[in-house]
Amino acid sequence: MRSPITWQSVQAEALRRLRAGLWTPGARIPDEAELARELGCARSTVNRALRELAAAGLLERRRKGGTRVPLTPVRKATFEIPIIRLDIEARGQCPGYRLIRQATEPLPKAEARAMRADPGAPFLHLLALHLADDRPFCAEDRWINPETPGLDGADFETLSANEWLVGNTLFSDGAIGFAATAATPELAALLDCAPDAPLLTITRSTRAGPRPITAVRLFYAPGHRLETRL
Template identity: 65%
Template sequence: MAAMTWQAVQAEALRRIRAREWPPGARIPDEEDLARELGCARATVNRALRDLAEAGLLERRRKAGTHVALTPVRKATFEIPIIRQDIESRGQTPGYRLLSRSLAPAPAPVSALLRLPADAPLLHVRALHLADEAPFCLEDRWINPAAAPGVETADLTTISANEWLVRNTAFSGGDIDFGAVAADAGTAALLGCAKGAALFEIGRTTWAGAQPITAVRLTYGPGYRMRTAI
């Protein structure tokens, strides 16, 4: 069996933190013990934990060991919703349509946003989410396959990339922006609105430590009201 990568070690550490196997304030096992348990080199564990410490999830002190932060996030956090569940929470019936998927280098702005080489192959997915059979949200997403093992073979005709990533990848942080955009002709046709209509758009990137997972633009139909938790 191949040794675990630092990304896999980080994902396991994140799982234990979120499952409260390592509760806030608890001292986690020493690097040597974790390396022995997970079947990898101590340097691999060190790399994974260093990123989590930089993200504020762990506190590392010399001679005192590594502890789960009591207040791991010192700022408001945005919950990444599963769009299907968001629609269901509004009392509507969700629907989903995969518009396209391809593996190709991303446009320069996307590669720069994810800090990846211009020729790095990314999975590009475009999908339309429906609520009571009416257009609800247009998902335009680029995924780094190296950070999401299995996504290249996932059946994204039955589950959206949004839901697949939430269920199958662990992230440590990201960036998000909100804004209003005017619908171009293509977007207006997909969302069933007039060209030039004001639409609510969310741009988001997520990361596992220093490794980018995805960059997505979610464009919602007219009248959308965002609901989230902080």
């Protein structure tokens, strides 16, 4: 039997159309009844998906005026989550990956606050090491919502959570931060550096509407340089 279409899947399709430019700034998108017929779901399912996108600032909903793509979106810039393996290859190095541990554990308060999730809720916790030319490049300390679609079929022994999430999930909002943190004894051993050595640390959290997806801390080996373009 065909699985029922959820509001999350409708939201994912709407996000795809927005990012692909199929729904352009200022344009009115199809009404709920039309989208429900096209996608084969209830109108209430479409309504929920569009309400969540409007709350995130990606759509504008007006009474008797339909739903439109904002001319000036709330987000003034876009951010593409990089795949660490491809980042390493772009530097002319050979990438490697090693899963250190994987377990379901209570979500810590800091990550719960970042994702607006319930502290103590059971989340998938992974620690992995990314290598460049067989040298430590980045330690990935990540928490993933166990209700993330498709997660049961993911094999993090062979594919990093970073790469799996980029390829299999869509997010509507999130946060990113940069800091220098001192290497703990475990991180020092993983990254082959001195304890308390300063590490460039990137923290990132994402959500799909009301559903938290993931929170991660990426610890880069000493000497790492981060570059971007305007």
